């Protein structure tokens with residue numbers, strides 16, 4: 001018996017396997033590779049459902065459409081590769097600026113959080129532009 005995989009399972013897997021937060025168009029492109037004929041409307045509907053179930057979370061980057069990542073990953077940062085345009089999760093390193101929440105700021109400021117994204121080139125793309133040797 002062949003069990004048909006539901007779009008929901010493929011979409012959640014696509015988001016879990018991604019190197020970082022992904023936008024709707026990218027989720028659609030990747031998921032359609034496994035489920036040909038998958039419509040973008042189904043992707044939107046499924047994302048809404050997964051958000052309501054708190055299985056995924058929205059990540060907002062200024063000037064960009066919403067991106068999605070699995071929920072519950074805790075505080076972490078993202079890296080944008082300016083060459084392949086992917087967002088990557090720097091999750092395994094946790095917070096990159098722990099001192100920001102300390103007492104280094106001028107008196108009177110109480111920091112309760114921060115959002116910082118890094119920009120540059122990912123290892124794959126940095127290899128391509130690096131001089132030989």
Ligand SMILES: [Zn+2]
Pocket residue numbers: 081082083084085086121122123124125126
């Ligand atoms: Zn890259």
Ligand SMILES: [Zn+2]
Pocket residue numbers: 075076077094095096097098114
């Ligand atoms: Zn942090």
